[in-house]
Amino acid sequence: MxxxxxxxxxxxxxxxxxxxxxxxxxxxxxxxxxxxxxxxxxxxxxxxxxxxxxxxxxxxxxxxxxxxxxxxxxxxxxxxxxxxxxxxxxxxxxxPAPGAADDAVGEAMAALPAADAELLRLWAWEQLTPAEIAVVLDVTANAASIRLHRAREKLREELRKIGIATGHEGSTEGRKP
Structure with missing residues (x-):
């Protein structure tokens, strides 16, 4: 060239x-x-x-x-x-050292292992698909998909620990009392 x-x-x-x-x-x-x-x-x-x-x-x-x-x-x-x-x-x-994250998601993300937090950022912030994340991380698309699923579960658990309902857990919409 x-x-x-x-x-x-x-x-x-x-x-x-x-x-x-x-x-x-x-x-x-x-x-x-x-x-x-x-x-x-x-x-x-x-x-x-x-x-x-x-x-x-x-x-x-x-x-x-x-x-x-x-x-x-x-x-x-x-x-x-x-x-x-x-x-x-x-x-x-x-x-003084900088304080902890101000918001609940930031707090939950900070509690995750760095690799999981990065994976979630690629998915949520950069809006990459698991196949594209695989290219970024130099892993297979299947491995990226599995890691993403596990990272989302860890984030969900961290949010529960700090008292934030995730997904449809707190929703009563469409339900009869």
Whole structure:
């Protein structure tokens, strides 16, 4: 593929994926990190332009997810180093850690394992099908479907624990008293 053809292909793919990826990342991290990870994702797209499938969005979600995971690992390493430095030379004023999620769903999602929460976000926020989720997570469609079912059950249980009725449990519509 010529350099011009590669550029044209990237421009076409980028036009399709940039805004969904921007929303995907904005829901998972702060604005600055989201912009950096989006740039990293586009760089990977450029480097692997010949590998991008005809339906690029699920593939790009997978790339963005991996780029974000790399960024988060780097941030954790930086926090560990900062923690070591803070024990040697503690700061005078400490700010409190961010509080727990404000809403019930956020609280329930926070109680789930990270993999389950991510799966539910892909399904609910990104509105991906199990087959598309399978591409993002690099698993079979059947595995994605099973994991999604289990994650939804875990979320339902977490919501019950905090006193939120799910589904039709609290509905009396259509029933005679």
């Amino acid at each position: 010529t350099s011009e053809a590669r550029r044209d292909r990237l421009e076409a793919v980028a036009a399709e994926i940039v805004e969904p990826l921007r929303r995907f990342l904005a829901r998972r991290t702060d604005a600055d990190t989201a912009d950096d990870v989006l740039a990293d994702t586009l760089l990977v797209c450029w480097r692997r332009i010949d590998e991008i499938p005809d339906e690029p969005l699920p593939w790009a979600y997978g790339v963005a997810r991996n780029c974000l995971a790399n960024r988060e690992r780097s941030a954790r390493r930086q926090r560990r180093v900062a923690g070591k430095v803070a024990t040697l030379d503690p700061p005078r004023d400490r700010t």
